[in-house]
Amino acid sequence: MLKKLLSISLMLGVSTISTAAALAGEVKIGFVTTLTTPAGVIGKDMKNAVELAVEQMGGKMGKLDINLIIEDDGFKPDIGKQKTEKLVKQDKVNFVSGFIWSHVLMASRKTVLDAGTFLISSNAGPSPIAGKLCNKNFFSTSWQNDQTPMAMGEVLNQQGVKSIYIMAPNYAAGKNMAAGVERTFKGKIVGKDLTKWGKDAQLDFSAELAKAKASGAEAIFIFYPGKAGGAFIKQYQQAGLQGKLPLYTVFTVDSIALPKLQKAGFKGVLGSRMTNFWAPDLDTPQNKLFVSSFKKKYGSYPSFYAAQAYDTMYLIKSAVEAVDGDLTKKDEMRKAMRSANFPSVRGKFTYGKNGMPIQNFYLREVVADADGVWTTKIIKTVYTNHQDPYVKDCKIK
């Protein structure tokens, strides 16, 4: 009896000590993403990548334990803002990261930045954050929205395309993507459709595809992330536009859509081309480690969302290690992150003063890999060390 009591009290004692230690030496990282609604597949891929990174770090950044708090924004700006407030005010996290959607990030940014907390976008890159609303505590491990479509506009020029039709969802990023391609494409834009987006997004594009076909455009440029992308490609094929109206995409055909399309035999997507800052076959040491360990753990190729989420954790790690775990030294942490001195999957890059990466953009193509699995492969480099156009509106030094 006595022995039993003793062991219980001992256990209790040990557990209180370990909690105390954890409180003293932990870095709290909030990660806001979408885990419910059909867009939840994207959030799951990011969550997998973040958890893989934490596992590879052995649960530690320097001498601090990682306390990762993942929140679901339900694909809605108001819920994203609520969850961000909870992370900042209640959990008192050191970093708020994640954010797939530009409109969710726009709704949540003020809460984080007003509290002096670091904000790291693992995907969304709306133009105001890169320009007028830039902030010294904001960093991105992805891109500014306009950059990838700007690279695509350049590709279209190189291919000699004279006219295009544009389709994108009607929200912040959709408009940025359309603006991006319009910025660099020298030919004529014969038509543009912005379709309903959000929880009840439009998934049937019959009317728009008929318009695009009748417009006489030489090619079609689209941006449809998540499940809308798969739906679009199927309808594009069903409408018989393949070969008649070549498809150029950004953030539409990815490792999330491809397995489903392959399973259903939609061969039309093979050979389609897109621009991106990254591809699974990008030849850097960190990317090789990331792609092979991701495939081993989860049995599929990581998406670019996953790559960005993975980089987010290594960026934070570089800041924590630079101050030797003293998270009160914010200026030094900021300086460390600004130098982008961490092993990124994209290789070496630098940061602009608005916290957006200055990086390469590649043209990639959908191919079957050695095992017959559909993936994307880099064809060529479109832009070297490309910076977003909004940095000129950013007033910080």
Add this chain to the structure above:
Amino acid sequence: MDTTLLFIQFLNGMQLGVLLFLLAAGLSLTFGIMDLVNLAHGSLYMAGAFICASLTFWTGSFIWGVLLAIPAVALVGYVTEFLVIRHLYTRSHLDHVLATFGLILVFDTSVHLIWGSQGIAVPLPAFLDGQVTLFTDVVFPTFRLVIILAGLLIAAGLYYLVNHTRIGMLIRAGASNRTMVSALGINIQFLFSMIFALGAVLAGIAGMLISPISEASIGMGNQIIITAFVVIVVGGVGSMKGAFIAAIMIGLIDTLGRSYLDTIFKLFMSSNAAETSAPAVSAMLIYILMAVVLALRPQGLFPPKARG
């Protein structure tokens, strides 16, 4: 105006319209005859899509997938009626809303547990995956044409069932006076179960038909069910004819709005403003229609005769 494009957009509108009719028909049957507000009707649409997707991969053919999924969805409908809906008939509408909202959560979570969160893309056989040339210049995806034909066929079948058979007579009688029907010795409980299962099958077929176009995904029904409610409010609750006409009307308004509104807006505003506001306004058009109908004719355009 380009008449070829207009005709194609008309067909696209018809295709959306018949899908809405399949959903609204079941909703109208349950709401009009059983006086049951069923928010979970969209879940049966989702169930149809997922069951059909699985069976398509299992049998290797979309046609077999649909044929086998129809009895499966009927069973899902019957079991749902037996376990939950049956206990709601005597309750208030608020209880209906609460219970069927709960059912939505149960259905969504069950689908998540069985099929995962990623959704399923459904392949079509080659002969449905192409396009047909209706006449010069008018080229239309074969499968969308099949949807229109299937929908019209089902509508005709329902018309015959409701107006020219004994079951139809009971359905109509039930719609006008339920107590009298059961007083005449009709097993109203059995009739209700069958009507509910029929509604489930119609919703399920709509889900099966849409799955090769978009995909089977969680919550797909919760989005379209709102539009289906608009259809039965506009058409008149409990009326098959009303549901059909309103569904086609709303399908056409939605599609033509998406096609031409930005062009119209560009006549009197900047092209930037037109591009942004047109999709927002075209999403509102059907609700504007509903508001107008409710203001001028609250009972709907084609209410069933004699309700008592």
